[in-house]
Amino acid sequence: MADPAASGGPPEEGSAFRPRFSAEGLITCVTVDDGDGAVLMVAHMNAEALARTLETRVVHYWSRSRGSLWRKGDTSGQIQSLVELEVDCDQDVVLARVRVGGDGGACHTGRRSCFYRRVESGPEGPHLVYVDPSA
């Protein structure tokens, strides 16, 4: 019997990996620490970055600001070794579970995670507060 996915079934079921890239040729990647599941960063991959990530097991992104392939950690040492790559139901987002090299950080500000501020409401509207005041 034919595999429904292979024959064009819904993206939500089956074994066919059919990443859905945006009009700009990009797919969103959420990167989490495989150790504790903390969300480290969100970035984008094009088809080449995704293919190289799977081939080399080192996470590659597409840098929208530089317009170039970006092997995370090449300059910082914060190499992201891929433990598992997951895909969401409709295959337009991937989730990379990684082990981070170097000092263990992922954010260009030097912090471990890009998510270091939370939004708080106040009389003058929402503002930001540092999650860890020492960071």
Add this chain to the structure above:
Amino acid sequence: MADPAASGGPPEEGSAFRPRFSAEGLITCVTVDDGDGAVLMVAHMNAEALARTLETRVVHYWSRSRGSLWRKGDTSGQIQSLVELEVDCDQDVVLARVRVGGDGGACHTGRRSCFYRRVESGPEGPHLVYVDPSA
């Protein structure tokens, strides 16, 4: 002394909440379970969805497929109560820590998380495998 952020400092530091919406007026939202930090889903918010989320503490998204504001859980009962909203370094992604109502699920397929398949490499190229074979 003037607040550098309020006077237009870098988005990475300070207390100014200046969400950066895409050309389509959207910002990416990663939604995680506040209990165990599991990534449940990734969706988008427009300015109104973001404002209503902060005002009501119930997560609202913008449905790109329906072209309408979407209070998650209105039909499924899987209301997402906002515990904390974080923002990333350059303020183009938000992270919502939530408690999920109803049956605790977030995915339209009925599963708890949209990330229920992982990519595996094989002789015929990458394919998908269910993370939890019983799901």
